[in-house]
Amino acid sequence: MTELHMQSIPISTIADVFGTPLYVYDADVIAATYTSLRRVLHPAIELYYSLKANPNISVTAELIDAGAGAEVSSLVELQTAAAAGAGPEQTIFLGPGKSDDELLACVEAGIRAVVVESRGELRRLAGLAGAESVDVLLRVNPAFTSTGSGLSMGGKPRQFGIDEEDIPAVVAEATGLPGIQVRGLHAYMGTRILKAADVVRNTAEILAMAARLRQDCGIELDTVDIGGGLGVAYFAKEQDIELDELVPGLNEVVAEFATGHPDTRLIMELGRYLVARAGTYVVRVRDVKTSRGERFAVADGGTNHHMAAVGIGSFVKRNFPIRHLTALDEPAVAPYTITGPLCTPNDVIGKAVPLPEVRPGDLLGVERSGAYGPSASPVGFLSHGHPAEVLVRDGTAHLVRRGDIPSDLLDRQILITRTKEHDMTADHTIADHTIKAIAVALDEVLQRELPPITEQTRLFDELHLDSTSVLELLMALEEGLGIEVDPEALRPEDFDTVGSLAEYVRAQAADSTAGSTAGSTAGSTAGSTSA
Template identity: 60%
Template structure:
């Protein structure tokens, strides 16, 4: 019998029959194991905040919160998602370089733990909003440090960036506490980079961030009640990469955290993780519609593609490499051929895998892109050619849960309005 990919005992063919393809499938057990694999080893003073940007599905957020994760959000919808998923406001922080007045007001009105401000003008706006409400606004300062991250898939600091306030500017602006009386400057945030796969680099970055936070606290005369050391813990996707060893990582972090907490026992320490928690748990499942050969190369034309999974084609990466892929309904057949796996879009860029080693592919096969639980729909142009977003299914404790319905044509059209040249509605005429 041909061996088939299963999620907690549920065959992928059954998932495809029940929910259609393309779809994202998430394994709740893998989410739990990933979270506890780090949480159970990490110093108890370091809290794990789930970065919703990696996968903003409300059920994923709720499940991770049930394991103990807090929430880091970067939009009004993400804030609403976290709160509706059951995350208490005091377990939520909000960051991002271009927050709107509406978003900042929602942060203050909901009573979240901290607004992470990324510029002095943003601090001024929060101060104004807090004064209007008669409250003290909890603010952490995001710092763009002088030092840069090593071996990061995408550097987020240490050079000119839209993120954070330059370290030099903050040390030269020692009157922040006095200038903004309705702001409670209570913490420091530094995020250095993403997809770091070297334990020693994470330990070094954490050490330097904690040192920077202490020096800023002294220079600005702010009470250091929170330090967010970022995250950036990587996931291996490609040949030659290896996953982080959670035990090696936490063994390296433990003395650093222990030393800091001895000096600052009341400081809340935060690590934000998105991709690290969710990537491994997800599989993107596509149905093969056609196969063909063109100028000596094989093509499997599927019903899914880059409009759902731009991360798999290397968005944000300089080198384009294939995510791990397989014919899910025939796992035991050897990969004897090379296939270009493409989608339904009218662009040559809709190639989700190039020269992927696979067994002979047939129409009706199910091709899966593994490690797809992060930056799938959330980082993809789902409206290209008006295909819309796929279904998302969570399998937890052996049961399947549809956690996002597939977009229908009516879903995509319901917010559009047909122009009627005979209508004269004054409400639609700009003044």
């Protein structure tokens, strides 16, 4: 049987090395998608990658390296873009409800533009900027409505942007705000647009609006962000937007605008279009069963990692393209409903999908899954955690995000310690939590692939700790668990196994708790006496 190869690597090899469920991205597809569009678009259009589609830092870096700018919508996305190589002059920040921390970070970074969504946000930004100068684009909620979009924006009351008719008054107010430099406009008309004529029409409307507002209120048009919304076909009877149909009309509209506004830079922001086709969500079948005549393939991952597969903007279940990755050349023999490990009947990533015979251990793939995957899914449901992510680049598979392990989910939680009357179940819970905390600390200190960490794991014989890593481990535990380590009290046997170290850590925690309780009691007594 023929199986899928990602570049030259069998998908079974990737799954065996990195485990399932996982997302696999092909860097060649990302690069080809970007360059094929960049090559044919009018040079006045700058392409920006919308990190919301897939914020993985390595995926982002592929597009930054290819020449894209970065459009971000959170503090972490801003930091991700910078770490991936996007310069501040290549970065814009947009989105409603920005926090003061996010606005201040934009000011301090000196990014190309903050896209302001309201008068209140404009005033907050001015107050935070102080003496600094900040370039701003005003996001417009246009009076017209977009066409051809799966999620239309404009023409209605929205949480996004400033109503078109209010723009002149906001521009006038902005001139009196210190540090605020209004450099242009932004409009985003919708997403998943699959017809070229609709993109051309929406772009023409946005550019006409920008020219009209410039004339009406004298707004500077250093930059106009025309949004994006280029769609990707997921479902039966859909077709990808054809560049041969899109480019002539779009370039004509842009060229006409550029003639009248030669100094204006245009931004097209794209997310889904650039990365969706590069990604495959790979799951391994755990069970195959028949229920009242319907075949089910129960996999190790489901809608907890790929909520988009439930159906985008549709009341009727429609399937993403799904293939049997380890039997590509086999004919379909029956329809299978593909489900995940969640305790809900809604955990269906494919309904009645025609497939070759499916057996436990087979690999199935949801294709065109490079956009709005785990970051737009309830990865915390049932505590399965975030899946692994792999980027195949130059014929090599690179782990670009490891899948969550139990300690990743537990170390952010805080167990409230009970009194000595608590039962043995609580003792075991605390012990398990301590072991997991040690596993996390070991992972941070050693930064290499480790075997499963148990109480019996020997620190020196199996993990090969040395004196330096022991000190780093203790410091990590001090910080992570809030204990204080007394070097004079340490004994060699405390570091025999993970279990012996856990006993030491718990003893230190108990001493610390007892000391703080005694100090609190003494202080309370002294206060009562003095009173």
